[in-house]
């Protein structure tokens with residue numbers, strides 16, 4: 001995404017707790033835009049940028065994100081560009097906001113949910129297991145969210161992963177853990193999991209990551225998205241680095257949970273779940 005894009009037209013309000021809006025930008029593309037004064041937390045914007053870079057690096061299908069500049073003029077002249085706070089509302093922030101490239105052209109249908117029969121036939125269903133690596137690593141405190149698109153009736157739906165605002169525990173930048181955190185609500189997306197190989201290559205890549213690589217993902221995030229608190233951002237990245245060897249355990253906890261999400265797991269439960277070598281002892 002071009003760093004210099006600015007919004008030229010408001011299209012519509014989107015669903016969801018962050019009260020994002022779809023905007024047309026100066027590069028002719030459409031962006032789902034999250035604002036600094038969203039009701040969740042300003043850090044949600046920083047989280048989206050860092051987490052998207054991490055997810056891209058792991059090879060997951062995620063929309064590119066970047067900075068979209070919003071003028072005072074556009075906000076002042078667009079009555080719908082407001083954030084609701086209880087009964088009242090305030091204008092959306094102007095300045096640098098977070099834009100997520102709209103995955104289709106503005107006229108193509110994008111689905112937030114698919115019925116189970118259609119979900120089971122999603123062309124890249126195996127990406128959900130790899131997304132679990134990402135969500136467990138980043139301590140996504142929300143459920144995993146995906147959107148589904150297809151080019152024509154002959155092709156299957158494809159999933160794209162969105163909404164990483166609650167990674168790193170939203171505004172807290174802590175890493176709480178729970179077996180159902182960051183998982184997709186319908187376990188049928190994990191039916192193809194046969195063992196640890198189903199999480200590759202994302203799992204090995206995460207476990208062998210370099211702290212400098214992670215620090216690079218935090219570069220260039222507008223400082224107003226984290227209150228200029230570089231020290232906290234640095235600490236969060238270091239904590240993320242240290243967690244790389246927790247991912248298997250966290251997936252293991254989900255595996256042993258009451259939900260039994262991987263009924264087709266072939267590996268004998270008595271076998272060690274960790275590889276015999278540890279790249280980062």
Ligand SMILES: Nc1ncnc2c1ncn2[C@@H]1O[C@H](COP(=O)(O)OP(=O)(O)O)[C@@H](O)[C@H]1O
Pocket residue numbers: 014015016017018019020032063100101102103104110112145147162163164165
């Ligand atoms: N890149 C995108 N392309 C198409 N639709 C998107 C994109 N990002 C978000 N959406 C749509 O916008 C809605 C809100 O985005 P989301 O990231 O889930 O924000 P929230 O934190 O408010 O839930 C989603 O439910 C989805 O329908």
Ligand SMILES: [Mg+2]
Pocket residue numbers: 016017145163
């Ligand atoms: Mg959402």
